[in-house]
Amino acid sequence: MRKVYLILALCCSALLAQAQTQLIVNEFSQGNQGSREFIELLVVGTRTCTDSTADLRNWIFDDHNGWYGGSGTGIAAGHFRFKNDPNWAAVPYGSIILLYNPDDRNTLIPAGASDPTDANDDYVYILPINSTFIEQNILEPISPSSTNYVYPTDNYGATTDWVPVGLANGGDAVIIVNPANRTTAHFSIQFGFVPGTAAQTPTVNKGPVIAGNNCYLSDDQFTVAASWLVGTAGTAEETPGAPNTTANANWIQSMRVQSGSSFTVTATTTAPTCIVPTGSITVDAPTGAAYTYSINGVDFQTNPVFSGLTSGNYTVTVLESGGCTGTTSVAVPPAPGAPATPVTTITQPTCSLSTGSVEVTAPTGAGLTYSIDGVNFQGTTIFSGLTPGNYTLTVRNADGCTAQSALTVNAAPATPAAPSVTTPMLYCVGDAAAPLTATGSNLLWYS
Template sequence: MLRLLLAQLLMGLAISVSSAQTIKVASIHHSRLDAGSDDKGYTLNGATMIKTALPKLTNTANFGPGGKVPYSLSITHTFTASGSITATSLAPFDILFIGPTFGGSFPVTQAEQIAIKAWSAQPGKVVILAEQPANYPVTAYYGYTLREGNTDPTTVRPGDSVTKLFTGVFGEATSMTQGGTSQGYFSTDCFSTVIATNADDKPTIIFASATRDVLIADTDFFTIVGNTMSEGPVIDPTNDTDKFWGNLWAWAVNEVVKPGAVSNPVAASVTPACSGTNGTITFTSPVGNTSDGQAYQYSINGSTYQTNPTFTNVPTGTYTISSRTSSACPVTSGGTVTVKGPPDAPGLGALIQPGCGATTGTISLTGLPASGNYVLTRTPGGLIPSATSGTTYTDKEVGQGGYSYMVTNADGCSSPASALINIVASQAPQILRVQLQLPSCGKANGEVIVTARGEGSLTYSLDGINFSSQPVFKNLTPAKYLLTVRDANSCSSTQALELIQPPLPSIAAVNVVVTSCGGANGAISLTVTGGVKPLGYSLDSTTFQPNGSFTNLRSGTYRAIVKDSVGCTSGVTIPIAPSQSPTIDSVRTSQTACGEQTGELTMYARAASAMMYSLDSVYFQNQPFFARLKADRYAVYVKDALGCITKTMAQVEEDCSASVSMPSAFSPNQDGLNNNWTIHFRPARVTIMNLTIFNRWGEVVYNRKEFELSSGDPLWDGTINGQIAPAGVFAYHLDVQFDPQRLSRYSGTVQLIR
């Protein structure tokens, strides 16, 4: 039985079509095998599959207009002659089913294997390959080793999210069994996705991701030899093999109609992206070892391989990456990767500085990439959209300050920054630095501190009218300002400023969890907007925490405060309502008779809602009365409608003052041991109102009335009318008067032993 990997191979794809279409299927004819081969029937038109697998594909209720899959399968059993499988003969078909391909006269040739794999590599061309473990030329050409095993069943393994095979339109399949004398499995993993495994965790169904084909380790899943697939055209919804077979072909049809992207298992990354002569190429797939323990080998030139997936100190250039394993797996190419090199930093040509009264200058750059299609960036200033080609560029109307330039070429590689280029108006002051302290808490407490240099003494203004020799402005409100710095020559520089009032913290919402059962289990959760992060939260205005959730609170009134990093606060008063548990006022009990369960217990409690009562805290009842109790110490529980529980203890006592005990046998043989049938009780003396003893036939053999005894006195000495009674079992009735109000009656048997 196979444990199928549910998440493998997207069988669940819904096939949506606007009109019916016929899918052309090729199947290798059973006559391709030797006439005497036992496996001659292991093809779609062979004896072992013609009653099970084939009719389910030609049933239009399964595949055809109006069927579960709205495509008809036109199946041609062909390729009878050796060498008949070619690119030309395969071209008309969409799906190729291959059963066992071994046999003495007509095995699949190497040229045919090459043609099959090349045909399958085309989008929309699908191979379903199910060879037998004894020989597997096509499977081997795919790069896999097919072994004979002896293991059933197997379990489901989670697969990838792209190709799920076993949850399709014919229902979910979870388990299949291989038939025959041996069970096949794949022992080599060559860049595949394992779909199903056997009980030894060996792959039995795999998805060859490079060609999007399905390889199955044993044809006997679908033959009468396997005895797991039902006969006839109907896909049995209770038969996992039937459902898998239908889903497999539904997936193949969908792959023909909407070919999936071929997965290339070889991939590598280049770091740094633009390294020049010291690039690193690291293979990201495949890594580690194959499922049978073979190490992967890697190459960036197609000839030299190494086991380390990382290649260092790689110069600029384009490299073909490929991978292989140490034995049977073929080389798999991953395409090319490019180690890119950065361009040179832009050079400085002419520099024109602004004069007094002017605010901009001109910078001419040289040495830009001759190939064009570059991006030129100025810092500060950002992207220069007009600079995309040409080896020189003139940057006009550049404001005062220091600038560097960087160019990014068509490969996306960026140059180092150019040398710093300063635009300086020799007769205008320079604003070197402006420090802003934003106003907070709704107050006029903003501040601007200016650092500048220029000719002579500098004056400063925030409105262009009122100037001061001090570069500090205090008590500012939120507003936009135009900073002006003016030198002794009346040359000035300006800079726009804006003082923004950060939003004040505000408690936007309060969520309260009230206490229950009178405990400290209330909670408050605050939702706060605004404020300068980080925020602090408190319920006592002293201790602040970094979040607005408070737990384990008792009932009461709380003052919640939120404070931001500049000291602005907001508060709200929050009540938490009280709660209480049920109260047990008393528990009354009545005694149980000695050794019996006749005791009773009644609880007297009060609560704000309906109450329920229990003696074990599990099963509760509506009534406070409990009967048929034995002597014991009981934990009693009362629960109200809110689930609050109160517990106390109660004792049920036992009354053994009116009980007697008598042996079940005695031996009146005068040996000094158990010579009499005696009676024991707690009082000093009791009155025997009646003692009657019967033999086995119900005849009275002894009777005595109204006599007193002490505990331990004999009731009967084992004689009948003065004669020794025979050994046997005797019945008795006994009435005991403990006091005038209590008369107890006992019946039973006693054995007389000789």
């Protein structure tokens, strides 16, 4: 039997409520002689930020099983499936899976070729049919089968040989089955015979693909029979493990590229102040109707501004409508501190100086300014010429924060009343002086 390459196409979109997996054949070959057959599978899907792989565990691949009529046309006993193994849990879109017969290897496939895990990350999985990543059911289907055959869920074991998918020269099919629906093909290409009147309808109905031929998809229209070309095995028309034409290659490459937009998030912060003790974050880019914003990764909003934030580190997440996200880290600094309450020394008015003065003794230093009226600030610590009254001394630091203390400049002391003599005293030379009296407070006598 000849090797067959299967290309699994997985069609997925993160914009849909539920992803749709498709599994197609990109190329299969009868080989240039003997049983040098292969099947090539392609994982087809549109990459988004949240969807870029297909889960192929337990997906079935087989040759004709009776679904398209002809009770024995191309039906070989048994079938294969991808093992329920993590290797198949997330196969990237655009990946080619090459399945071949190691017992009669196609000479276009290197001897001993095996890369079942895509270890070199070239989007090509290469598996001989006896790979441990594949399971075989050797019991069914068998000929004659029926148009309503249902694939089993058990009796799978290690693979033995290529026979269950050996392609008949007179007509056969390559069938892919989703394990979620084992009653019909997810994708199939039937060739070389006319389906029966009561048969299921294959995805593609192609003419003969006889010994020495291969059949390959020439572009991306895998459901259109005209896009499937019949070539000569063993020539440049046969490309196991690689795209088939320029158009086919461009399509496959497009599935390996992220379709969602890629963007860098930039944001600025407004620091807390002495008046407003909380800060804010503004997302500068990207902005627009396609984006929502979050600072906790859970709650998203359309407004790119987050206000009322306490000091600390924040991760800003921007979510695009297509599912892509971008992040950046920003820090809201602590609110500035107020200076210490001012300490002052007051010089009160006197009889000779009717105004007072105030000197700030603490806090002092660079960046501090002082005011006695809350409006006019100065760098010096002394305020003089103060009339009696109540004052509020304000000290302000470089951040604009202030502290205050109250003070009072007392009234100037009162001038005493002029002394008065109640009874004038006249003395003649030689008379004895009588005691003098005067009224008032704080009197000083002079002679």
